[in-house]
Amino acid sequence: MARAVIDLLPAEHLVYLGDTARYPYGPRPLGEVRAFAGQIARHLLDHHRAKCLVVACNTASAAALDELRAEVEVPVLGVIEPGTRALVSATRNGRVGVIATVGTIASGAYQRAVADTGADVELTCAACPGFVEFVERGDTSSDQVHVLAERLLAPVRAARVDALLLGCTHYPFLARTISDVMGRDVVLVSSADETAFELRSLLDATGLARDPGTGPGRHHFLSSGDVAWFASLGRRMLGPELGTVEPVTWPR
Amino acid sequence: MARAVIDLLPAEHLVYLGDTARYPYGPRPLGEVRAFAGQIARHLLDHHRAKCLVVACNTASAAALDELRAEVEVPVLGVIEPGTRALVSATRNGRVGVIATVGTIASGAYQRAVADTGADVELTCAACPGFVEFVERGDTSSDQVHVLAERLLAPVRAARVDALLLGCTHYPFLARTISDVMGRDVVLVSSADETAFELRSLLDATGLARDPGTGPGRHHFLSSGDVAWFASLGRRMLGPELGTVEPVTWPR
Numbered sequence: 001m002a003r004a005v006i007d008l009l010p011a012e013h014l015v016y017l018g019d020t021a022r023y024p025y026g027p028r029p030l031g032e033v034r035a036f037a038g039q040i041a042r043h044l045l046d047h048h049r050a051k052c053l054v055v056a057c058n059t060a061s062a063a064a065l066d067e068l069r070a071e072v073e074v075p076v077l078g079v080i081e082p083g084t085r086a087l088v089s090a091t092r093n094g095r096v097g098v099i100a101t102v103g104t105i106a107s108g109a110y111q112r113a114v115a116d117t118g119a120d121v122e123l124t125c126a127a128c129p130g131f132v133e134f135v136e137r138g139d140t141s142s143d144q145v146h147v148l149a150e151r152l153l154a155p156v157r158a159a160r161v162d163a164l165l166l167g168c169t170h171y172p173f174l175a176r177t178i179s180d181v182m183g184r185d186v187v188l189v190s191s192a193d194e195t196a197f198e199l200r201s202l203l204d205a206t207g208l209a210r211d212p213g214t215g216p217g218r219h220h221f222l223s224s225g226d227v228a229w230f231a232s233l234g235r236r237m238l239g240p241e242l243g244t245v246e247p248v249t250w251p252r
Numbered sequence: 253m254a255r256a257v258i259d260l261l262p263a264e265h266l267v268y269l270g271d272t273a274r275y276p277y278g279p280r281p282l283g284e285v286r287a288f289a290g291q292i293a294r295h296l297l298d299h300h301r302a303k304c305l306v307v308a309c310n311t312a313s314a315a316a317l318d319e320l321r322a323e324v325e326v327p328v329l330g331v332i333e334p335g336t337r338a339l340v341s342a343t344r345n346g347r348v349g350v351i352a353t354v355g356t357i358a359s360g361a362y363q364r365a366v367a368d369t370g371a372d373v374e375l376t377c378a379a380c381p382g383f384v385e386f387v388e389r390g391d392t393s394s395d396q397v398h399v400l401a402e403r404l405l406a407p408v409r410a411a412r413v414d415a416l417l418l419g420c421t422h423y424p425f426l427a428r429t430i431s432d433v434m435g436r437d438v439v440l441v442s443s444a445d446e447t448a449f450e451l452r453s454l455l456d457a458t459g460l461a462r463d464p465g466t467g468p469g470r471h472h473f474l475s476s477g478d479v480a481w482f483a484s485l486g487r488r489m490l491g492p493e494l495g496t497v498e499p500v501t502w503p504r
Contacts, residue, residue, distance in 0.1 A: 007370070075457040085449050089341035089441070117449070118259070189341070197337050197369070198453060205327040205454055 001056035001079070001169055003238050004196035006219060011212035012203070013220070015048045016056075017248060018234075020225030024132055025059040026101035033103075037064035039250060041072050048220070050074060051208050054199060058100050058167050058191065062109035075202055080113050082198040083165050083191035088119040090163040090187045095122050097156035099178075100167030102127040110167060124159035128152045128171070135170040138236060141177055149174070149181045156182070163187045173237060222248045253308035253331070253421055255490050256448035258471065263464035264455070265472070267300045268308075269500060270486075272477030276384055277311040278353035285355075289316035291502060293324050300472070302326060303460050306451060310352050310419050310443065314361035327454055332365050334450040335417050335443030340371040342415040342439045347374050349408035351430075352419030354379040362419060376411035380404045380423070387422040390488060393429055401426070401433045408434070415439045425489065474500045 002016045017040055019025075025033050037060045044050040053076045055061045055068065061078035069076045087096050098110045105127040114123045131152070134145045156164060164186055166172055172190050179188060203209040210217065219241050223230035227245040234242040254268045269292055271277075277285050289312045296302040305328045307313045307320065313330035321328045339348050350362045357379040366375045383404070386397045408416055416438055418424055424442050431440060455461040462469065471494075475482035479497040486494040 069456065069459055075459075077453075077457050081449075081453055085446075086337075086341045089338045089446075092344065092439070187344070194337070194341075197333075198450070201329075201333055201450060202454060202457055204321065205329050206458065207321055207327075 001054065001192040001195065002219075002241075004190075004192040005054070005199060006217075006241055008196040008200055009203070009209075010216055011210045011214070012217045013210070014217060015044055015050060015220045015222065017044060017222040018224070018230055020223050020230050021250070022224065024101070025057060025063075026103045026129075026132070028103070030063045030103075030107070033060055033063040034067050036060070037068055038071060041068055041076075043248065045072060045074065052077070052199070052203065054195060055079065056169055056192075056195070058104045058109075058169065059107075062104050062107040075206065075208075077195060077199055077202060079169070079191040079195045080109050080167075081116075082194035083167060083189060084110065084113040084117060086189045086194040087163055087165040088114065088117045088121055090189050091121055091161075093160070093162045094120060095124070095159055095161045097124045097126065097159060097161035097164040098167045099126050099128045099131075099153070099156065099164065099171065101132065102129050104167055110165070122159070124156050124161055126152060126155045128168070131174060132168065132170045135173045135237075136233065138233075140173050145174065146177055146180070149177050153178065153181050161186065163189060165189045165191065167191060219243070221245045224248050224250060253306065253444045253447065254471075256442075256444040257306070257451060258469075260448040260452055261455070261461075262468055263462045263466070264469045265462070266469060267296055267302060267472045267474065269296060269474040270476070270482055272475050272482050273502070274476065276353070277309060277315075278355045278381075278384070280355070282315045282355075282359070285312055285315040286319050288312070289320055290323060293320055293328075295500065297324060297326065304329070304451070304455065306447060307331065308421055308444075308447070310356045310361075310421065311359075314356050314359040327458065327460075329447060329451055329454060331421070331443040331447045332361050332419075333368075334446035335419060335441060336362065336365040336369060338441045338446040339415055339417040340366065340369050340373055342441050343373055343413075345412070345414045346372060347376070347411055347413045349376045349378065349411060349413035349416040350419045351378050351380045351383075351405070351408065351416065351423065353384065354381055356419055362417070374411070376408050376413055378404060378407045380420070383426060384420065384422045387425045388485065390485075392425050397426065398429055398432070401429050405430065405433050413438065415441060417441045417443065419443060471495070473497045476500050476502060 055078045065078040231245045317330040483497045
C-alpha cells in the first residue's frame with residue numbers, strides 16, 4: 001500500500017504506522033481491532049497532523065471503518081470497497097473470488113461490498129491462513145508455500161473464477177505463486193493499487209492534494225514493535241524509500 | 253448519471269441542472285465551457301446549498317475540472333478518471349478504447365488519464381459526432397444510427413480493443429447498437445456507474461453522506477432551456493423519478 005501511494009502520489013507526505021507489536025490483527029476480536037485502529041488514528045492526527053487516513057489493512061477496514069469515520073475529523077479511506085469495484089470490473093464470466101484473512105472473510109465485509117455494487121456476479125471467498133506468515137518470513141515462492149496455495153485456493157479454482165481479489169496487504173507479494181496456481185487467465189486484482197487511485201481522487205476532489213511544484217513528499221515510517229525487524233522487512237517489501245524507522249509506543 | 257446516482261445513493265438529495273439552453277458543449281471553445289461550468293457550480297452552491305458537485309458531462313470535466321476545484325468550497329468530482337480506472341481494470345488483452353465527443357477527444361483528457369493510471373495498455377480514441385443528436389431525438393436503434401456507429405467505431409474495432417469506455421453521458425443509451433457493432437466480447441464501460449461509486453466513496457470517506465434513516469432523498473431537476481422538452485426527454489432517459497422540471501435563467 002505504501003508502495004502504491006508513493007508511486008501514484010509522489011508529492012504527498014506519507015506517514016506509515018505498522019502496528020507490529022500487536023500484529024497480526026486477523027485472529028483478534030473485532031472490538032479489540034476497533035480500539036487499536038482508533039488509537040492509531042489519534043496518533044496520526046495528533047502527532048503527525050494527518051489530513052487523510054487510509055486504513056491499509058483489510059481486517060481493520062472490515063472491523064473499524066464506520067467507527068473511525070464517526071470519530072475523526074478527516075476523510076478516512078478503507079481498502080475493501082476500492083478493491084471490490086476493480087474486481088467486478090475485471091470479470092468476464094461473472095464469477096469472482098476474494099482471498100483474505102480468516103477475520104476478514106468471517107466479517108462478511110466483502111460479501112456486503114460485492115452485493116453493494118449491484119453487479120450480477122457470483123462471489124466465492126477463501127480464507128488463507130498462513131500466507132501472511134510466509135510473506136513475513138520472506139518466503140514467497142518455496143515448494144511449501146506453493147503447496148499451501150494449492151490447498152487454500154482450491155475453492156476459488158473450483159468455482160472457476162476469472163478475477164481474484166488479493167484481499168490482504170501481504171498477498172501481492174505472493175502474486176506469482178497465486179498466479180501459477182490459479183492459471184494465467186485469472187486476473188489478480190490488488191486492493192492497494194485501487195485504494196491509491198481512490199486516495200488520489202479524494203485528495204483532488206476535496207482540494208487536499210499537495211502541490212507537486214513544492215517538491216517531493218517526505219516518507220515517515222513508524223513501528224510499534226522491533227524497528228530493526230520492521231526496517232529489514234520494509235526494505236524488502238517497499239524498496240529504498242524506507243529510510244529510518246521510528247518507534248511508537250502505546251500506553252498500557 | 254442521475255439514474256446511477258439515484259440507484260446507488262437513494263438517501264441523497266439530488267439537484268440536476270441540464271444546461272439545455274446552451275447545449276451541446278462539445279463544439280464550444282474550452283474557455284466558454286469553463287465559464288458555463290463555473291456559473292452552474294455557483295448556482296448549485298448559492299441556490300441549492302450543494303455539499304458536493306459532480307460534473308456529469310465529459311466535455312465539461314475535460315475542460316473545467318481544475319478551475320472548478322480551485323474556485324469552489326465543496327468537493328468536485330469529474331467523470332473522466334473513474335471511467336478510466338474501470339476501463340483499465342476491464343481489459344484482458346491490454347487494448348482499450350474510448351469514444352466521446354470531438355471536444356473531449358481533442359482535449360487529450362482521456363489520453364492523460366489512461367497514462368496516469370500507469371497501466372500497460374494501448375489506447376485508441378474515436379470521436380463520435382452525431383451520436384448525441386440521435387439520442388436526443390430518441391433514436392437509439394434505427395438503421396441510420398447503426399450505419400453511423402459502424403463508421404464511427406471502425407478505428408476501435410480495427411484496434412481490436414476488448415474494453416470500450418462510453419465517454420459521453422448520452423452514449424449508454426446507444427449501448428445495444430454499440431455492442432452489436434463491437435461484438436459481445438467487448439466490454440462496454442460506463443462512466444456514470446463508476447462515477448456514482450466514486451461519489452458514494454467520497455461522501456462516506458468525508459462524512460458528508462446523508463443518513464439513510466432520515467428517509468429517501470428528494471430529486472430536483474432544473475433546465476435552462478425548454479422545460480417541457482427536457483421533461484419528456486428526461487422521463488424517457490431517467491424514468492419516473494423525473495417529476496416537475498423548473499426553469500433556470502442565466503444573466504445575459
